[in-house]
Amino acid sequence: MYGIMSNQLASAGTDDSPVPLCSVLVVDDEEEFIHTLLKRLRRRGLECEGVFSGEDAISRIRAREFDVVLLDMKLPDMDGNSTLVEIMTIRPDTRVIILTGHASVNEGIEGMKNGAVDYLMKPVEFESLFEKLLVAANKTRYLKSSPVIDTRK
Amino acid sequence: MKIHSGTVSLKTLELKSSGSYYARQKQLFVLVVIIVSVVPLVIISLTASHYYKKSWLEKTALELSGLAGSRKEIIDLFLENQENLLSGFAKLYSLEDLRVQGNLEKLFRAMNRSGVIVDLGVIDQHGRHLAYVGPYKRQLADKNYAGAEWFAEVMRSGRYVSDVFSGYRNEPHFVAAVTDPARTWIVRATINSELFHSLLASAEVGPGGDAYIINRAGELQTPSLLGGGTLSAGELAALESKDRSSVRVTDNYIYATVPIKKGDWILVLKTDINTSLAEFYMARKRDMLIIAGASLIILTVVTLLVRSMVNKIEEADRKRMSLNNRMRQVEKMALIGRLAASVAHEINNPLQMISNQAGWIDDLLDDEDDKHLKNYDEYRNSTKKIRGNVKRAGEITHRLLGFSRSNDSERKEIDLNRLVEDTASLLANEARAHRITLEYFFKQGLAHVVTDASQLQQVFLNILNNAIDAIGQDGVISISTRDNGGHVVAEFVDSGPGLSPDSIKKLFDPFYTTKTPEKGTGLGLSISFSIMQRLGGDLKAENRKEGGSMFTVMLPAN
Numbered sequence: 001m002y003g004i005m006s007n008q009l010a011s012a013g014t015d016d017s018p019v020p021l022c023s024v025l026v027v028d029d030e031e032e033f034i035h036t037l038l039k040r041l042r043r044r045g046l047e048c049e050g051v052f053s054g055e056d057a058i059s060r061i062r063a064r065e066f067d068v069v070l071l072d073m074k075l076p077d078m079d080g081n082s083t084l085v086e087i088m089t090i091r092p093d094t095r096v097i098i099l100t101g102h103a104s105v106n107e108g109i110e111g112m113k114n115g116a117v118d119y120l121m122k123p124v125e126f127e128s129l130f131e132k133l134l135v136a137a138n139k140t141r142y143l144k145s146s147p148v149i150d151t152r153k
Numbered sequence: 154m155k156i157h158s159g160t161v162s163l164k165t166l167e168l169k170s171s172g173s174y175y176a177r178q179k180q181l182f183v184l185v186v187i188i189v190s191v192v193p194l195v196i197i198s199l200t201a202s203h204y205y206k207k208s209w210l211e212k213t214a215l216e217l218s219g220l221a222g223s224r225k226e227i228i229d230l231f232l233e234n235q236e237n238l239l240s241g242f243a244k245l246y247s248l249e250d251l252r253v254q255g256n257l258e259k260l261f262r263a264m265n266r267s268g269v270i271v272d273l274g275v276i277d278q279h280g281r282h283l284a285y286v287g288p289y290k291r292q293l294a295d296k297n298y299a300g301a302e303w304f305a306e307v308m309r310s311g312r313y314v315s316d317v318f319s320g321y322r323n324e325p326h327f328v329a330a331v332t333d334p335a336r337t338w339i340v341r342a343t344i345n346s347e348l349f350h351s352l353l354a355s356a357e358v359g360p361g362g363d364a365y366i367i368n369r370a371g372e373l374q375t376p377s378l379l380g381g382g383t384l385s386a387g388e389l390a391a392l393e394s395k396d397r398s399s400v401r402v403t404d405n406y407i408y409a410t411v412p413i414k415k416g417d418w419i420l421v422l423k424t425d426i427n428t429s430l431a432e433f434y435m436a437r438k439r440d441m442l443i444i445a446g447a448s449l450i451i452l453t454v455v456t457l458l459v460r461s462m463v464n465k466i467e468e469a470d471r472k473r474m475s476l477n478n479r480m481r482q483v484e485k486m487a488l489i490g491r492l493a494a495s496v497a498h499e500i501n502n503p504l505q506m507i508s509n510q511a512g513w514i515d516d517l518l519d520d521e522d523d524k525h526l527k528n529y530d531e532y533r534n535s536t537k538k539i540r541g542n543v544k545r546a547g548e549i550t551h552r553l554l555g556f557s558r559s560n561d562s563e564r565k566e567i568d569l570n571r572l573v574e575d576t577a578s579l580l581a582n583e584a585r586a587h588r589i590t591l592e593y594f595f596k597q598g599l600a601h602v603v604t605d606a607s608q609l610q611q612v613f614l615n616i617l618n619n620a621i622d623a624i625g626q627d628g629v630i631s632i633s634t635r636d637n638g639g640h641v642v643a644e645f646v647d648s649g650p651g652l653s654p655d656s657i658k659k660l661f662d663p664f665y666t667t668k669t670p671e672k673g674t675g676l677g678l679s680i681s682f683s684i685m686q687r688l689g690g691d692l693k694a695e696n697r698k699e700g701g702s703m704f705t706v707m708l709p710a711n
Binding site: 030032033036037039040043101121122123124125126 | 497498499501502504505506507508509510512513516540543544546547551554
């Protein structure tokens with residue numbers, strides 16, 4: 001499944017395909033994590049940006065629209081949930097997936113209440129993360145009546 | 154906090170190791186109460202008894218002394234009377250009158266109304282009998298008294314009263330003799346000393362008492378009332394001070410002595426202490442019995458009280474200790490939970506990074522031509538293994554994080570019997586493989602429980618897995634449920650070897666395991682314990698007397 005999907009998506013993400021599958025904003029305090037993740041997501045044709053703090057995340061959200069936000073709950077400047085609330089206030093349609101090394105179920109539930117669509121715990125396998133990103137993005141697009149991809153296959 | 158709980162556990166060990174501690178406490182309490190209650194009672198009683206006896210003796214001695222005084226007066230008066238009578242004759246009559254037998258007989262009859270005078274004689278200054286009235290006329294007719302001691306004495310001092318002697322007559326008697334004023338003749342009377350006997354017999358000295366008269370040589374002048382002919386050396390020693398009135402208390406007797414007959418004789422009254430104290434001894438015996446009875450009652454009551462008191466203390470101590478132990482366990486779990494959570498979190502991020510990097514290599518390998526890359530398959534294999542191990546490590550950290558997960562998780566009403574059975578059925582195959590029988594003893598109509606079913610299921614699974622591992626092959630796991638006050642209880646009993654003392658202590662500690670590293674992480678029961686704490690219930694493990702171990706899961710009923 002991985003092989004098929006990656007091949008298909010890899011071709012969709014190459015430079016000769018100008019339309020990205022979807023746009024993702026990755027918010028995490030670990031630079032290295034973001035770098036690798038972005039490389040892998042771009043390789044699969046996603047248009048993505050990475051920021052290291054809640055403030056940056058909010059300013060990026062203000063600046064433009066993203067289909068999905070991948071949000072770490074532990075940020076250097078503000079806590080994940082307030083960042084989440086802020087994002088949802090600015091752009092209620094944004095799909096937010098929480099990805100955290102933290103164990104607190106409470107925090108997860110809090111996040112879901114605040115509008116997050118999913119809650120993932122590190123370490124998460126890239127394949128399942130990628131799938132969840134696509135599902136979420138698809139829903140965002142669907143809300144806007146312009147679905148771009150069918151992940152049901 | 155750490156130090157405090159350490160101290161508690163030390164104390165616990167100490168108390169448990171010395172099982173005789175409470176027995177010693179009991180003994181100590183009883184001893185103290187006896188010392189402060191019974192001992193004073195006995196001391197008071199003994200002191201009172203001592204002084205009572207002393208005063209009793211003093212009183213008896215005083216009475217005896219008084220009695221002796223009054224007897225002395227009577228006897229002295231009697232002797233004086235006899236003397237005066239005779240001296241009256243000597244003054245009233247002339248020798249010529251008295252030497253006439255008829256006159257003397259008349260006189261004898263007149264003065265002998267009382268019958269105390271045995272005979273009467275008139276003796277001249279040479280000791281010859283001039284006249285005699287009495288029963289021994291024949292024997293005494295020719296008697297010459299010139300050599301007799303009494304004769305010399307009477308001629309010298311004018312009057313004389315002898316000691317008691319048997320004389321020619323073999324009857325105790327004494328002689329009173331008086332001269333005329335010119336000392337030319339003597340009137341002499343023999344007086345029956347039986348009179349003294351009756352006089353003394355009338356002295357009430359009580360049973361075991363005695364009354365007698367002795368002379369200065371210690372010879373009895375009257376028979377002892379008790380019939381003794383002579384006095385023992387011990388008795389004489391007791392009568393040492395013969396010169397004046399005295400009272401002497403020996404071990405067994407009280408002696409009251411008083412000199413009579415101008416000090417020639419001594420009147421002795423003797424009373425038996427034991428006899429006279431009989432009443433006192435009786436009273437004392439009664440007192441002793443009462444005190445003994447009271448002491449016995451005190452002893453019994455105190456023993457019972459102390460026993461129940463110390464038992465209560467022991468019970469309270471035990472409860473406190475077990476509570477302390479559980480508190481420590483809970484504290485420990487909380488601490489470990491926080492530690493585990495932070496460690497897991499710190500590890501999760503690097504794990505994610507490792508996973509990502511391995512994935513990136515995979516992505517890049519997609520671009521490579523596997524024909525040209527010599528070790529293409531090895532790279533693929535390696536990244537796969539890296540990701541596999543990251544997954545494994547992730548599972549451990551996720552389980553560790555289970556400690557600190559608080560439980561706003563889903564709570565709903567559950568049927569405990571159903572949940573237990575469902576959980577057990579998950580392991581039915583494994584149990585069958587080990588030839589282990591599962592038995593259910595479900596109480597129907599259990600109280601309702603609202604709780605997190607999946608977490609509870611995890612607890613049951615952990616317990617059942619342990620039970621299967623403990624039994625190994627061939628055995629029984631019996632599961633029962635019941636209501637217990639405000640709790641619903643599920644008990645899991647296995648027929649395994651039971652828990653070692655070490656296991657019982659560390660059972661719920663994280664990473665404590667008796668299994669091989671492949672089979673167990675040592676987290677199952679500690680996580681179960683913290684789950685039960687979070688659910689407001691409890692988890693306990695113990696060995697059963699019948700063998701095997703029993704795990705008890707308690708949940709508050711709603």
